[in-house]
């Protein structure tokens with residue numbers, strides 16, 4: 001069974017984060033610089049939210065707020081969906097689908113130890129399925 005830790009071993013445990021007071025415009029610049037769609041929001045080394053492109057679109061642009069004077073804490077998602085290193089990738093996929101989230105912070109106790117995104121999970125599932133198909137083809141054609 002493939003678990004979150006298998007993804008983290010490949011992509012690394014680093015995570016990009018901002019602070020609740022960070023202005024939305026600066027968060028967006030950081031997201032663009034790192035080429036990611038979400039940033040963790042940390043306060044005193046504790047995860048307190050996540051700020052995503054969706055938060056920006058729906059809670060800033062659509063509500064007519066300004067990214068220049070809106071701190072992330074006003075528009076971040078605080079109701080967090082998190083996983084552990086031991087969580088299976090199938091469970092991640094179910095969580096992402098049911099809860100409508102694309103990024104899952106990985107926690108060990110209170111501590112953040114990484115982030116997995118929908119792309120990480122889907123590409124890993126596709127790879128596993130490709131391997132399975134190859135094994136089955138070998139079994140069928142080579143006996």
Ligand SMILES: NC(=O)c1ccc[n+]([C@@H]2O[C@H](COP(=O)([O-])OP(=O)(O)OC[C@H]3O[C@@H](n4cnc5c(N)ncnc54)[C@H](O)[C@@H]3O)[C@@H](O)[C@H]2O)c1
Nearest residue numbers: 014015016035036037038039040115116117118119120123
């Ligand atoms: N080929 C691959 O293995 C692979 C893996 C992930 C994403 N992608 C592609 O990238 C595009 C967008 O990906 P996405 O929708 O999954 O989201 P995304 O653009 O936010 O994520 C891209 C990568 O950055 C990482 N990431 C995102 N936010 C992070 C953060 N705050 N801290 C540390 N790492 C962070 C993700 O885990 C993922 O590996 C898609 O086109 C997807 O297919 C490809």
